[in-house]
Amino acid sequence: MKEEIMVAETAQPRGLISRLTGVIIMLVVMLMIVTAAVWIACRPATPDAFYSHQLPQDARVGTLLKSEPFSKAVPEGAQGWRILYVTTRVGKPVVASAVIVVAKQNAQSPRPIIAWAHGTTGVVSGCAPSVMEKPFDNLPSIDALVREGWAYIGADYPGLGTDGGHTYLVGEDAANAVLDAVRAARQMRDANLGDRLVVWGHSQGGNSALWAGMRVTEYAPELKLLGVAALAPASDLKGLVSASKGGRFGKIISALILRSYSQAYPDVQVGDYARGVSRLIASDIASRCVGGYGALFSVLETNLFPSEGIFSRDPTTGSLGNRLGENTPTGIIPAPVLIAQGEVDDLVLPEVQKRYVTARCSAGQKIGFRTYAGRSHLSLVGADSPLAPELLSWTRDLFDGKPKEGNCKP
Numbered sequence: 001m002k003e004e005i006m007v008a009e010t011a012q013p014r015g016l017i018s019r020l021t022g023v024i025i026m027l028v029v030m031l032m033i034v035t036a037a038v039w040i041a042c043r044p045a046t047p048d049a050f051y052s053h054q055l056p057q058d059a060r061v062g063t064l065l066k067s068e069p070f071s072k073a074v075p076e077g078a079q080g081w082r083i084l085y086v087t088t089r090v091g092k093p094v095v096a097s098a099v100i101v102v103a104k105q106n107a108q109s110p111r112p113i114i115a116w117a118h119g120t121t122g123v124v125s126g127c128a129p130s131v132m133e134k135p136f137d138n139l140p141s142i143d144a145l146v147r148e149g150w151a152y153i154g155a156d157y158p159g160l161g162t163d164g165g166h167t168y169l170v171g172e173d174a175a176n177a178v179l180d181a182v183r184a185a186r187q188m189r190d191a192n193l194g195d196r197l198v199v200w201g202h203s204q205g206g207n208s209a210l211w212a213g214m215r216v217t218e219y220a221p222e223l224k225l226l227g228v229a230a231l232a233p234a235s236d237l238k239g240l241v242s243a244s245k246g247g248r249f250g251k252i253i254s255a256l257i258l259r260s261y262s263q264a265y266p267d268v269q270v271g272d273y274a275r276g277v278s279r280l281i282a283s284d285i286a287s288r289c290v291g292g293y294g295a296l297f298s299v300l301e302t303n304l305f306p307s308e309g310i311f312s313r314d315p316t317t318g319s320l321g322n323r324l325g326e327n328t329p330t331g332i333i334p335a336p337v338l339i340a341q342g343e344v345d346d347l348v349l350p351e352v353q354k355r356y357v358t359a360r361c362s363a364g365q366k367i368g369f370r371t372y373a374g375r376s377h378l379s380l381v382g383a384d385s386p387l388a389p390e391l392l393s394w395t396r397d398l399f400d401g402k403p404k405e406g407n408c409k410p
Helices: 003-041 142-146 173-184 204-219 236-244 249-264 278-286 291-302 318-326 350-362 385-397
Strands: 063-070 076-090 091-105 111-117 151-155 193-202 224-231 337-343 367-372
Touching: 063 173, 076 142, 076 291, 076 367, 091 142, 091 173, 111 204, 111 337, 111 350, 142 151, 142 385, 151 173, 173 193, 173 204, 193 204, 204 224, 204 337, 224 385, 236 249, 236 318, 236 350, 249 278, 249 318, 249 337, 278 291, 337 350, 337 385
Parallel strands: 111 151, 111 193, 193 224, 224 337, 337 367
Antiparallel strands: 063 076, 076 091, 091 151
C-alpha cells in the first residue's frame, strides 16, 4: 500500500511537468508562427508594373522613358507625375524613377526647380518614396513649395522603385540620379520647367545633394545651380559610421552600408566586417525598408547585435574605410551651400557635422551653417521646425537673385 502511494505521488509531478512542457512547446510554436507572420508582413511592397521597363540599347543618361499622372498625397491645387528615366549605377546605365509636382495653374514663365534628395528608406526594390504611402515624408512643406510656384522633382534613386538594388551612400550614383531626374523632367512639356535649380536633401539625401552640387558643372552643365541645402547631411561618412554604430538606428545604417558597398565595390567583402549571427541579422535588416512596421521590426532585431554594433572589425579601416572616405563630399560646390543641423541629433552627431563644416570652410567652400536647439535628426525637418520657413526664405532669395555668402570663413 505504501509503495502504491509513493508511485502515485511520484507520477503527479511527472504528469505536471509533462503538461507544462507541452504548454511551453505550444507557446514557442505560436510565437514562432506570429514572428514569421510579422516578418512576412514587414517585407517591402512590390512596385507595380509602371516600374518595369526595358532599358533601350541606345540609352542616354537623362532621357525620359515613361510618365503617368501621380496623385498620392499631392497637395490640393497641384498636379503630379511619376516618371522613369535613364541614369547610372556603378558606371552603367540603368532605369530609375522619380516624381514631379507643380501647381495646376499655368506658369507665365518656366518654373524654377527644387530637386529633392530623400533620406534613408532602404536599399531594395519597394523602398522608393513614390511606392510608399507618404511619398513626401521629411520634405519641408511640399504645400509651401508649390505655393511658391516652384517645381518639385524627387528622385527615388535607382533600385528602390526599379530593380537591381540601390547603391546606398555612393555619392556619384546618387548625384547622377538627382541631376538626371531633373534633365528627364524638363522633357515634360506640361510641367514647363526652366533651368534654374536649387537642390535640397536630408540625411542620406544631404550627402546626395552635396555630391550633386559638386558634379553639376561637369555632369549637367545645361543646368544653372543656384544653391544646395543639406539638412542633417551624412557628410563625413567615416565619422558617421564610427559615432553611430552602437545606436539602434546606427546599426540599421551599418547594415545598409555593408550590403550596398559589398555589392558596389568588389574589394569590400561582408565577411571581412561582420561574422556569424551579426552577419545574418544585418542581411535581414537590409532586406526591408526603413519606414513603417518594417522599421520597427528592424529596431527589434538590433537588440540581437552586440552593444558596439554589427562590425567585427573597425569599419573605418581597410577597403570599407577607403570607400567611405571616397564617398565623403569634399569637392568645391560652385554655389551657396546651407547646412542645417539639429543640436540633439543622435545619428548625425552635431560635433561630427561641425568638424566637417570647419574642414570644408578651411578648404575654401562658402557655407551657411545653422544649428537648431532641441531638434533631432527627424524633428529638424518636422512640420513645426523653424528650419522650414528659413529654408523657404533662403531659397526664395536665391531665385530672386539675392547673393548668399555664408557665415564661415576659410
